[in-house]
Amino acid sequence: MSKQALNLEETVVENRLISFWRLLTGHRLLYLTAVIALGLAALAQTGIFYLLRYFVDTVLPSETLAVQLPWVALGFVGLALLQGGFTFTSGRLAAYAAEQIALEVRNYLYDHIQRLSFTYHDNQQTGELLQRATSDVEALRKLFAEQGVGIGRIVLMFAVNFVAIVAINGRLALYSIVIIPIVLIIAVYFFKKVGEVFDAFQEQEAVLSNRLQEHLTGIRVVKAFARQEYELERFEDDNYEKFRRGRRLSKMHAIFWPSTDVLTGLQMIAGFYIGAQMAIEGTITVGAFLAYAGFLGQIIWPIRNLGRLIADISTGDVAFTRIKQIMRETREPLAEQGTVVPGPDGLRGEVVFRHVDFAYDADTPVLHDIDFAVRPGQVVALLGGTGSGKTSLVGLLPRFYDYTGGSITLDGVELREYRRQELRQQIGIVMQEPFLFSGTVRDNIAYGAGRVVTQEEIVAAAKAAAVHDVIMSFPKGYDTVVGERGVTLSGGQKQRVTLARTLLINPRILILDDATSSVDTETEAEIRSALLTLMQNRTTFVIAHRIQTVMTADLILVLENGRIVQRGTHDDLVDKPGIYQQIYDLQARIEEELEEDLAAVDGYQNGYAMVGSR
Amino acid sequence: MVKKMSDHYYEEEEFTESFNGRTILRIFRHGWNHWPLMLGFIVGIGMVSLMESYMTYLTKRIIDEGIIPGDMTAVWSISLQYMLLFVLFAVFVYLFIMSAGTLGHRVQYDLRKQMFAHMQKLSLSYYDRTTTGWLMSRTMSDPTRVGDLVSWGFLDIMWAVMSIISAVGFMLWINWRLALVTLVVIPLLAVAAMQFEKHILREYRLVRKLNSMITSSYSEMINGVRVIKSLRREERNLGQFGELAGDMYQASYRAAWLSALFLPVVQLISAVGVTAVVWFSGREFQNGAVTIGGLQAFVSYITFMMWPIQELARVYATMQQAIASGERIFSLLDTKPTIVNAPGASDPGSLRGDILFDNITFQYEEGKPVLTDFTLEIKQGETVAIVGPTGAGKSTLVNLLCRFYEPSAGTVRFGGRDYRTMTLHSIHSRIGMVLQTPHLFSGTVLENLRYGRLDATDEEVVAAARLAGAHEFIIDLDEGYETQVGEGGVLLSVGQKQLISLARAVLAKPDVFIMDEATSSVDTLTEALIQQGMETLMDGRTSFVIAHRLSTIKNADRILVIENGGVSEMGTHAELIRQRGHYYNLYTKQFREEKAEAYGLELAPANGNDTNLSLAV
Ligand SMILES: Nc1ncnc2c1ncn2[C@@H]1O[C@H](COP(=O)(O)OP(=O)(O)OP(=O)(O)O)[C@@H](O)[C@H]1O
Ligand SMILES: Nc1ncnc2c1ncn2[C@@H]1O[C@H](COP(=O)(O)OP(=O)(O)OP(=O)(O)O)[C@@H](O)[C@H]1O
Numbered sequence A: 001m002s003k004q005a006l007n008l009e010e011t012v013v014e015n016r017l018i019s020f021w022r023l024l025t026g027h028r029l030l031y032l033t034a035v036i037a038l039g040l041a042a043l044a045q046t047g048i049f050y051l052l053r054y055f056v057d058t059v060l061p062s063e064t065l066a067v068q069l070p071w072v073a074l075g076f077v078g079l080a081l082l083q084g085g086f087t088f089t090s091g092r093l094a095a096y097a098a099e100q101i102a103l104e105v106r107n108y109l110y111d112h113i114q115r116l117s118f119t120y121h122d123n124q125q126t127g128e129l130l131q132r133a134t135s136d137v138e139a140l141r142k143l144f145a146e147q148g149v150g151i152g153r154i155v156l157m158f159a160v161n162f163v164a165i166v167a168i169n170g171r172l173a174l175y176s177i178v179i180i181p182i183v184l185i186i187a188v189y190f191f192k193k194v195g196e197v198f199d200a201f202q203e204q205e206a207v208l209s210n211r212l213q214e215h216l217t218g219i220r221v222v223k224a225f226a227r228q229e230y231e232l233e234r235f236e237d238d239n240y241e242k243f244r245r246g247r248r249l250s251k252m253h254a255i256f257w258p259s260t261d262v263l264t265g266l267q268m269i270a271g272f273y274i275g276a277q278m279a280i281e282g283t284i285t286v287g288a289f290l291a292y293a294g295f296l297g298q299i300i301w302p303i304r305n306l307g308r309l310i311a312d313i314s315t316g317d318v319a320f321t322r323i324k325q326i327m328r329e330t331r332e333p334l335a336e337q338g339t340v341v342p343g344p345d346g347l348r349g350e351v352v353f354r355h356v357d358f359a360y361d362a363d364t365p366v367l368h369d370i371d372f373a374v375r376p377g378q379v380v381a382l383l384g385g386t387g388s389g390k391t392s393l394v395g396l397l398p399r400f401y402d403y404t405g406g407s408i409t410l411d412g413v414e415l416r417e418y419r420r421q422e423l424r425q426q427i428g429i430v431m432q433e434p435f436l437f438s439g440t441v442r443d444n445i446a447y448g449a450g451r452v453v454t455q456e457e458i459v460a461a462a463k464a465a466a467v468h469d470v471i472m473s474f475p476k477g478y479d480t481v482v483g484e485r486g487v488t489l490s491g492g493q494k495q496r497v498t499l500a501r502t503l504l505i506n507p508r509i510l511i512l513d514d515a516t517s518s519v520d521t522e523t524e525a526e527i528r529s530a531l532l533t534l535m536q537n538r539t540t541f542v543i544a545h546r547i548q549t550v551m552t553a554d555l556i557l558v559l560e561n562g563r564i565v566q567r568g569t570h571d572d573l574v575d576k577p578g579i580y581q582q583i584y585d586l587q588a589r590i591e592e593e594l595e596e597d598l599a600a601v602d603g604y605q606n607g608y609a610m611v612g613s614r
Numbered sequence B: 001m002v003k004k005m006s007d008h009y010y011e012e013e014e015f016t017e018s019f020n021g022r023t024i025l026r027i028f029r030h031g032w033n034h035w036p037l038m039l040g041f042i043v044g045i046g047m048v049s050l051m052e053s054y055m056t057y058l059t060k061r062i063i064d065e066g067i068i069p070g071d072m073t074a075v076w077s078i079s080l081q082y083m084l085l086f087v088l089f090a091v092f093v094y095l096f097i098m099s100a101g102t103l104g105h106r107v108q109y110d111l112r113k114q115m116f117a118h119m120q121k122l123s124l125s126y127y128d129r130t131t132t133g134w135l136m137s138r139t140m141s142d143p144t145r146v147g148d149l150v151s152w153g154f155l156d157i158m159w160a161v162m163s164i165i166s167a168v169g170f171m172l173w174i175n176w177r178l179a180l181v182t183l184v185v186i187p188l189l190a191v192a193a194m195q196f197e198k199h200i201l202r203e204y205r206l207v208r209k210l211n212s213m214i215t216s217s218y219s220e221m222i223n224g225v226r227v228i229k230s231l232r233r234e235e236r237n238l239g240q241f242g243e244l245a246g247d248m249y250q251a252s253y254r255a256a257w258l259s260a261l262f263l264p265v266v267q268l269i270s271a272v273g274v275t276a277v278v279w280f281s282g283r284e285f286q287n288g289a290v291t292i293g294g295l296q297a298f299v300s301y302i303t304f305m306m307w308p309i310q311e312l313a314r315v316y317a318t319m320q321q322a323i324a325s326g327e328r329i330f331s332l333l334d335t336k337p338t339i340v341n342a343p344g345a346s347d348p349g350s351l352r353g354d355i356l357f358d359n360i361t362f363q364y365e366e367g368k369p370v371l372t373d374f375t376l377e378i379k380q381g382e383t384v385a386i387v388g389p390t391g392a393g394k395s396t397l398v399n400l401l402c403r404f405y406e407p408s409a410g411t412v413r414f415g416g417r418d419y420r421t422m423t424l425h426s427i428h429s430r431i432g433m434v435l436q437t438p439h440l441f442s443g444t445v446l447e448n449l450r451y452g453r454l455d456a457t458d459e460e461v462v463a464a465a466r467l468a469g470a471h472e473f474i475i476d477l478d479e480g481y482e483t484q485v486g487e488g489g490v491l492l493s494v495g496q497k498q499l500i501s502l503a504r505a506v507l508a509k510p511d512v513f514i515m516d517e518a519t520s521s522v523d524t525l526t527e528a529l530i531q532q533g534m535e536t537l538m539d540g541r542t543s544f545v546i547a548h549r550l551s552t553i554k555n556a557d558r559i560l561v562i563e564n565g566g567v568s569e570m571g572t573h574a575e576l577i578r579q580r581g582h583y584y585n586l587y588t589k590q591f592r593e594e595k596a597e598a599y600g601l602e603l604a605p606a607n608g609n610d611t612n613l614s615l616a617v
């Protein structure tokens, strides 16, 4: 049906004409036809005017009126049919080409944006991307649907009428178009000016779009702090600025239009004057002058509109430039050539970090000298303070970001040699902040599978994430629709659905980034025991803050300020003074207190002794 | 294959009435609010069209008075008049472009402002159902169409109508029988317009609807791009988006070519009119009912009329588009917020005092009650911890307290007073709530903190950050308090975001303080550090703490266990342990398991739960 993912990369060149021409790939013939058809329609209309004049001047007073009348009438209908036919052809073809281009650009942008790097998205505002993908694409579409085709009308009308004037008198013809260079110069000047002003306008629209987008995603915060007034003020500022810039844009047009009007008007008067002089001097006949007066109006119109067209094209040009800025960003290569693909059995899951350094931006290193090795199937726990770099560390494995120093090997091969696509297929990550898409619970769980999944598989994953019973308690079960970002689920429900989503893809390496932080202790225990089975034969990275979640790990890494400060198993670490011991003591103290509390409770002895005595 | 996700939920509302005159009227009224501008372009365009016809007359004079008698001075003087006229003409062109352009942008500005203001009043339940993309396209792109119609559209209509009326007037004056012949085309035009209207409007409604779906799709993709990448959804997303974009293509192409068909049809019909005149004029001329000069004028008026008629046809099509947009805008503006200030609601001045959940029943959706007959009294200054399994309704409870949602039965009383008699603002501004999902706005750390209290001094901000344990990491950041946090706070770690949102609420110095899992992603050492500060903060302030960690809740004055829509247990930590109910189980079971694990003991399988599955497929 639709041509998807057309590579628009090559359209991105500096020269705007070439860019537009390339954008027309595949529709060039159609578009040219549309351009010419509109010109022919304009000619047909001119024909109607001339036929009318001919009718009044010649046919009406003549003797043979009755004979000629049907022919003239037929001529009118014929010309009108031609005009209508050409108008329609042009409209339809131009619409086709413009909509096709819009379709291609939309698809391409969508794909392109989702393939840009994490770093790009970290620093980009959603509202602005949205504005460019919608409003700027719309302006580009308009350029092809409305402005581009106008060229045909202008050129053909100009050519025909110019030739007609040349036929009357060559010199007169030249005098009639002396204004063109001036109009062109002014048009080019305004092309720049209008472009600048329109750019500023679109820029402000992007600002407004950002403001709105952020406001909407943070609506709960706005309400929680009753900041509606404040938000209104801020929106008002941006909105008013947009109005101001819009007014400035109108002003540009309001200056440009009359200025070309005056110029072309002067040209017309000059034409009349010179023509009149020639007629009076006898260089041309009075009849010729009358004809010339008619043609002159028809030649001024295209000249005047050429200027407007040029100024209008600048808006499409600005819009396209803004789109090109996104297109120009390099995609995150998912399937580079000549890089390693994990074997058919997948990865074994041996991970070795050697002196790895990492920074999001060059001057603030986040990880220093990370050095550890994991054998296949082991469980690594990461523990550490807020902002110590745990999430950053695990984010290196699926190559969300690339490490800046040292080496990471996976099954003995440098991580950078792997193709991201297959790598990510083998690595399942439950992110710290659960994100769901609007849709049903079922769709969300199946979201990452990349194949048709059965209800049984979905249920199995949901059960492992201890969310099956909850889902079944909803009136619509797995068909329950979750709102945008999953707003209609509770925090813990969301988190468990994302867990189920990751478990379903059956990854070789499993990363759980604080995946049970919003889940109550009972449910967490349930999940943990389910995961125990699932983690067998899978290399697993667990980030958590609670000792009991990490204590069974084969390797515990304690991070502080981006460095590994302690490593070992629970038994190694619990007796060594250090962060781990501090955390342990803190939690143990609470437990001791609980133990005391329990001791105070009748009958407790039995319960605890039973376990303790084994 | 998974169905198109966007299909499921936000069923875009359908507008079915075929032609909504009220929508146009309403659009017009938005323009009329700035009647001087409207007047400006009416005068401007009126003068311009007058001058245009006068210019034709001047041309005639050049010929009659200059060329034919061979009088160069006459040519010169008329040309001079012509030039002066052009200068005047330019002034009026400036006037109408400036007023129409300004009006268009002004109406957009007004509509956006109104919509944004209205969005402030809409309740959270509305936002649960409505996507960001929907609201974005409503606020960003629809007003553009309406603004264009109010300015350029009305301008063109005005011009066309004025031209047509004057032409028809002259024609009637010259020869009314001939004029009536041409008027035959009017019903034809009306019928054609009505036929087209139905189809074009339908297509444009579809286009606007798809436009907002596409915006939603982009918006959701950009927001969820990290998940998409980690799950390698790119191909399939593109496939789904491609379908949507394909539908958009189909609909707008159809709309475009339908409009493109309308124009030639109008051209043909008007040519029929011309032909009719030509046909009948022969007879009229021979009867002597019209002079050749009259006929010439007649004919030139007809040709002159063809432009405005075509222009009307063009505007007519874009008007359909603007109507479709207007309908969507007004549907947003007409949405009644479910929670509003009751008549006579007032600001109580303070929320201090006992809080009573008075027999509350609440559900988000019919048939799925979250709380039933829930009653609870909280003393002023008490710290209440809320625990319970996930999805039990803890967040719901505090949402009700904040009046983000209203109970379907019962009410909440602050100091004995029904909170429905208070203004929403007075409640929201006195409750400090740390939300379960931390959200920051792009800007600096300082700006985000200050969101809690806009007039806080730097010292107060730092003090709040210290209290919330955020100060240490903030000063370690590149630019300290001036560090940019990125959209939604992406440039920070999740724990850091939580600490900042905690500090933000602390800064607000609320009467009632609510922490909904405010420190769930914060490490235990930091949390222990904060604990102290929080206790001073909560001292004397009614506070609600929702948490799963024992360490966070055990010092509360009272702990509530919420389960199955009500409070199942209540008491201090020690009391609840003694009760040996759910709470006891919740924490001792976990505790026993930990001990068991620590000593390497086997666990009895979790009862009745089939967790022994393999996901390998
Ligand atoms: N906006 C909403 N629309 C519809 N249903 C909702 C909405 N918010 C929550 N629910 C449902 O209401 C129930 C209670 O949710 P709530 O968020 O109050 O749970 P919670 O106790 O806070 O859980 P958690 O500990 O996981 O955060 C859940 O079943 C949830 O799916
Ligand atoms: N996308 C990013 N761009 C720039 N800096 C970042 C980004 N994400 C995190 N940081 C910074 O990197 C440091 C480490 O963050 P990281 O998210 O790895 O911490 P963490 O250990 O996971 O903390 P938490 O327990 O709070 O989740 C923090 O100082 C944070 O501000």
Ligand SMILES: [Mg+2]
Pocket (backbone or CB within 6 Å): A390, A391, A392, A432, A513, B493, B494, B495
């Ligand atoms: Mg983290």
Ligand SMILES: [Mg+2]
Pocket (backbone or CB within 6 Å): A490, A491, A492, B394, B395, B396, B436, B516
């Ligand atoms: Mg909750």
